[in-house]
Amino acid sequence: MRRxxxxxxxxxxxxxxxxxxxxxxxxxxxxxxxxAEFGDFKDAVVGTENxxxxxxxxxxxxxxxxxxxxxxxxxxxGRPRIKMSEIQNTTSAGVATAVPITQSNINENEYEFFLIGxxxxxxxxxxxxxxxxxxxxxxxxxxxxxxxxPNPPFKNSNIIWNAKIQQFAALINLEMIxxxxxxxxPKRLQIHLDAGAGASFKTTNSxxxxxxxxxxxxxxQRTISTMGLLAxxxxxxxxxxxxxxxDYRYLALGKTNFGTIEGVELESNKMTSAGFFLGATYMFS
Numbered sequence: 210m211r212r213x214x215x216x217x218x219x220x221x222x223x224x225x226x227x228x229x230x231x232x233x234x235x236x237x238x239x240x241x242x243x244x245a246e247f248g249d250f251k252d253a254v255v256g257t258e259n260x261x262x263x264x265x266x267x268x269x270x271x272x273x274x275x276x277x278x279x280x281x282x283x284x285x286x287g288r289p290r291i292k293m294s295e296i297q298n299t300t301s302a303g304v305a306t307a308v309p310i311t312q313s314n315i316n317e318n319e320y321e322f323f324l325i326g327x328x329x330x331x332x333x334x335x336x337x338x339x340x341x342x343x344x345x346x347x348x349x350x351x352x353x354x355x356x357x358x359p360n361p362p363f364k365n366s367n368i369i370w371n372a373k374i375q376q377f378a379a380l381i382n383l384e385m386i387x388x389x390x391x392x393x394x395p396k397r398l399q400i401h402l403d404a405g406a407g408a409s410f411k412t413t414n415s416x417x418x419x420x421x422x423x424x425x426x427x428x429x430q431r432t433i434s435t436m437g438l439l440a441x442x443x444x445x446x447x448x449x450x451x452x453x454x455x456d457y458r459y460l461a462l463g464k465t466n467f468g469t470i471e472g473v474e475l476e477s478n479k480m481t482s483a484g485f486f487l488g489a490t491y492m493f494s
Contacts, residue, residue: 281492283325283336285456289484291345292316293374293465296477305353305473310370312349319343321482325382329492332386338405338438340378340460342482347372351420352473368425369418370475372467378436378460380407399452403440408433409462417470428470434463444490454488 293315300306320343327336351367382405389396411432417425442456460482467475 277329277331279450279492279494280328281326281334281336281490283323283327283454283488283490285323285325285454285458285486285488286320287456287458287484287486288318288320289458289482289486290316291319291321291342291480291482293345293347293477293480295479296347296475298473299476300469300472300474302472308353310349310352310475311354312347312352315345315347317345318484319345321486323486323488327382329386332388334384334386336382336384338380338382338407340380340409342376345374345376347374347467352417367420368471368473369420369422370415370470370473371418372413372415372475374411374413374465376409376411376462378407378409378462380405380436380438382438382440397446399444399446401442401444403438403442403456403458405438405440407436407438409436411462411465413465413467415467415470415475426470428468430466430468432464432466434465436463437461442486450492450494452490452492454486454490456486456488457484458486459483 294313296310296313296315298305298308298310300308322341324339324341325336327334347370349370352370353367382403384401384403387400387402394400409432411434413430413432414427415430416427419425438458438460440456440458442454442458444452444454446452462480462482465477465480467477
């Protein structure tokens with residue numbers, strides 16, 4: 210009888226000491242489980258212990274502040290470097306065939322925006338993204354170098370080509386959050402890798418001018434091409450469902466067709482964008 214009483218007391222002390230540990234953890238340990246706390250702990254405790262209402266409330270609070278098995282929305286904005294290269298004269302007939310142009314690339318910064326919605330399971334998330342950049346300009350003044358003009362001269366010897374490129378893209382992105390193997394960074398921090406693919410939709414509005422800037426012709430052309438995304442980033446949980454984001458994103462946006470004006474056709478085989486983005490994420494409860 211005495212041994213049974215001592216055994217009961219010993220079990221009570223162990224049970225008390227296990228849950229007493231909950232009370233000595235700091236705020237970062239208790240309230241935020243942004244990266245790698247998945248629910249195995251809660252399932253194990255609930256399945257093996259007769260826990261008190263207070264202890265169950267604690268475990269429920271951990272589950273509410275964890276960031277798994279939840280839908281989310283995200284907004285990103287950046288001003289990366291965008292490059293359109295391999296712009297070339299693809300005219301297939303007439304005196305302007307294969308004549309080199311003076312401006313074969315664009316290299317400038319522009320604002321870009323991402324609107325994102327998706328769902329996260331454990332360390333994986335899948336989302337749908339809309340990519341919207343500001344307008345991009347192309348200007349070749351003059352279009353052809355004077356020392357390569359055909360003989361006879363092309364249409365009053367030369368022209369100025371101006372184009373405005375508007376685009377948006379829709380893509381599916383797969384993200385993996387790197388498991389928190391080490392304790393040197395906080396649980397509120399997520400580090401992630403991304404890869405995605407989709408379609409890019411471009412509209413180019415082109416105009417030609419004489420060298421004295423008097424207008425000549427205009428044209429509009431649409432292009433649909435495949436596009437891809439690679440990214441690495443960090444996300445920090447500032448409140449239960451709110452996180453701030455910093456990403457480095459690389460986009461391959463495919464080819465661009467400028468259309469044909471005055472018998473001349475231009476096309477770019479490559480457009481890329483690379484740079485940092487800032488944003489915010491809200492995860493639904």
